[in-house]
Amino acid sequence: MRNAEIAAALDELGDLYELDGAVVYRVVAYRQAAQSVRDSPRSVEQLVRDGRATELPNVGKTLQEKLSVLLETGEIPQTVKLREKFPGELVRFMTIPGLGPKTARKIHEELGLTTLAELREAAAGERLRSISGLGPKAEQNIVAALDRMNDEGPRERFLLSAVLAIGEQIAEPLRAHPAAHRVEIAGSARRMADTCKDLDVIATADDATALTAAFGELEVIAEVRSSGEAGARGVTHNGLAVDFRVVEPDQFGNVLQHLTGSARHNVDLREHAVRRGLHVSEYGVEDDESGATHRCATEHEVYELLGLDYVEPELREGRGEIRAAIEHRLPELVTIDDLRGDLHCHTTLSDGRSTLEQMVEAARERGYSYLAVTDHSSSFGFGEDVQPADLERRIEEVAALNEKLKGFRVLAGSEVNIGTDGSVDYDAGVLKRLDWVVASVHSSFRMGRDRMTKRVMTAMENPLVDVIGHPTGRKLLRRAPYDLDIEQIVAKASDTGTMIEIDGHRVDHRPVIILTGTGRLADDLARQSPRPAGMIFVEVGDLVALGAAASGALATR
């Protein structure tokens, strides 16, 4: 069973327990355990079989046993039992905004409803108001929510790149406004989450009303849905909801911390605070002993008051970063300034939009010291294939260009296709003449986990392949990753010295993920042989993997 399936089983049982009226802490425990499983870079099935699932955060003896039964029999007995008690779509009642477990259960017990269609009918027929606590308004909301769910499907999310671009179109003009002091993006966009459902912007100002009005008049804001003295909620032309708030300067740090989240991070942070006799809210940090509330102008003050190292927003996902902050072992994030070059780009030779010279010029402008040009190969298709003779010419162009360039190196490369049998689509003779070979899967995505894993591993065994391109094939919001065993791929990478690409364009992995200790890009890839030890790029979207990588566990595997 894949981690995602095990996590789904835990989530389902958590939902059922919630309906059954279990104490919320038990329900929360199941959700946290599900998240831990989902986040784990290791095979949870294997951990369970080894009796070591308790090594995962929020998984204890009870869940180790339940998961063990799940793997043996395909079911958790409690789940089967509760499904009978709460049949049909009862669990889905709780997905309707405003409907929680208590109300859903009451509706089931008093009216015997089990499907969403029955629920809608009862609400439209004004039969829900017979239940105490429900009235006309609730009936209206339920009908509206169900109709919306039918029309629109699940809530739309937006790519981080789109949200950040919109964020700048909001923050920049507001920063220039005479009434503004600080304007910052908060929320999931500030955490660099790969997709966001809305955007939070907070500000300090001399005149909150004036700045709020200016927000409503921005070109990107299509409509203001609600507005007050110190903030407004608007929607952009492409449907992104934007919350804008103006706050007091001496609370800016508290509010920025609160709104940046994540929810899980804030819960962990506040639990840590309570253990120290402190209470954290968006308004300040209250001290039990003195009764005083400390207001913080900066986030650094918030974390310092709690005895924590400053946690970068990218790490605030509730994956163990509070503990790491206590123990002074938070990772150091790589920044744009750390990047020395780019090892995957396309030009007009295949499907790129710029010429070789333009790409090199752009790379130099960014302060890079190298660039590998890796156009598609001979079987790419779409009329953009690069036949061996074309590639030969490209190699000569690159050599000529390098003659002229000082302090910069262009690497002649290619992005070759990995065939279903793991072979690549240029002869060894051609590949040998290249400085840099990226091998990627571009076809037959649905061949299944075992065959796909074998296919990619076969390509990794090819000594002429330097790196596997976009190893999961995922396109955020557009295409699910193809099924392959990333753990085996990473282990293979260690054996063969093949690198694994971190693709910030299609985003196989979170873009902000590496830390010191895993080895950075070498200063000069021209001196790439022998490759520096530890220069393995691993899929690390979470602190568990980061921690392991920092201690060398992954780098030496």
Add this chain to the structure above:
DNA sequence: GCCGTTTTCGGCCCGACTGTTTTCAGTCG
């Protein structure tokens, strides 16, 4: 159901909003 520089048992964030109530339970972020 998890977990421990207060605890192996008894805790487990914080505040706002909504709709239904006559003072608050349930839900949400």
